[in-house]
Amino acid sequence: MADLAMRATELVKWFGEGDAKTVAVRGVSFDANFGEMLYIVGPSGSGKTTLLSIISGILRPNEGTVSVEDEDIWNMKSDQLAEFRLNRVGFVFQDYHLFPRLTTVENVAIPLILKRLDWNKSMDEAMGFLEIVGLKDRARLPPVKLSGGEQQRVAIARAIASRPDILIFDEPTASLDGDTGRRIVDFVKKNILNEKRCIIIVTHDSRIFEYADRIMKMEDGRITGFEQGVGHEE
Ligand SMILES: Nc1ncnc2c1ncn2[C@@H]1O[C@H](COP(=O)(O)OP(=O)(O)O)[C@@H](O)[C@H]1O
Ligand SMILES: [Mg+2]
Known part of the structure; x- marks a missing residue:
């Protein structure tokens, strides 16, 4: 069943x-x-x-x-x-809803920081989720430097970050x-x-x-x- x-x-x-x-x-x-x-x-x-x-x-x-x-x-x-x-629940929107002033890894870390995980640990974990979506090498870039498909993958990494x-x-x-x-x-x-x-x-x-x-x-x-x-x- x-x-x-x-x-x-x-x-x-x-x-x-x-x-x-x-x-x-x-x-x-x-x-x-x-x-x-x-x-x-x-x-x-x-x-x-x-x-x-x-x-x-x-x-x-x-x-x-x-x-x-x-x-x-x-x-x-x-x-x-x-x-x-x-x-x-994790939510992924059509137009990604990434924060333009944050780096890619910071965007992924948002839910972890909301969970009151400390900053460094949040960044480490966020990096792990970026790796899952294949974007570790983009971590320090702002979202605007990424393609549409890459931005969607960042949104997915952020959605799964809170497990x-x-x-x-x-x-x-x-x-x-x-x-x-x-x-x-x-x-x-x-x-x-x-x-x-x-x-x-x-x-x-x-x-x-x-x-x-x-x-x-x-x-x-x-x-x-x-x-x-x-x-x-x-
Ligand atoms: N916040 C809102 N205020 C008034 N009407 C809304 C609001 N959100 C959605 N609607 C109306 O509800 C109906 C369903 O919308 P929506 O759920 O966005 O459909 P879909 O996602 O399938 O396109 C539409 O007629 C839309 O205009
Ligand atoms: Mg709709």
Whole structure:
């Protein structure tokens, strides 16, 4: 049986009131399992980013629950929720969100420093994560000196630096050319995914569909179906 990483139940999220009300997520339930790469696909505006924000503890839903180890994250006290965001989930954004004034290694060290690890130890550990993504030789450069693919790898190193077991990617290849995008996802599948991690990727880039274990389809705030991915191995 699959090892459950997270369970979303009947999530609903709307923005605004009255005439301006937009319902972005309309009753979404799904499980995400350890050891799998789960894709969420759907047209622009279908609620994917809103859903990711809810399951990563950033945006409170109007209805529904997100349970991790049988505990609803949206029922947690604020310090517990902050702890969840810092230690259990890693987020990689489409446009990397790197700090331009920091060096590459400093960017990767941010979550470690937030965990109150001392500076030198944070830098040493960050260097180890940069090595995992093959960018040790870029450590002292500012992000602007790196290519798009390299910057995405820095964002991945930073996301895994806090050792999260749930890694969430929002359109990770959207700013990259096709080959670089595929190389990134190929790398993540081979080097970052393991039986104790769950990776959730929102994308509409069909060039990376081959890496999916499971594909969840969304339309207009609802799940319209699940498909076994071609990347799935029994
Ligand atoms: N902060 C917000 N305020 C108002 N409307 C929003 C906000 N965020 C998202 N929406 C709306 O919710 C819907 C879903 O958006 P989003 O989750 O970004 O979809 P996707 O990521 O699939 O493109 C869209 O109609 C969008 O305009
Ligand atoms: Mg989006």
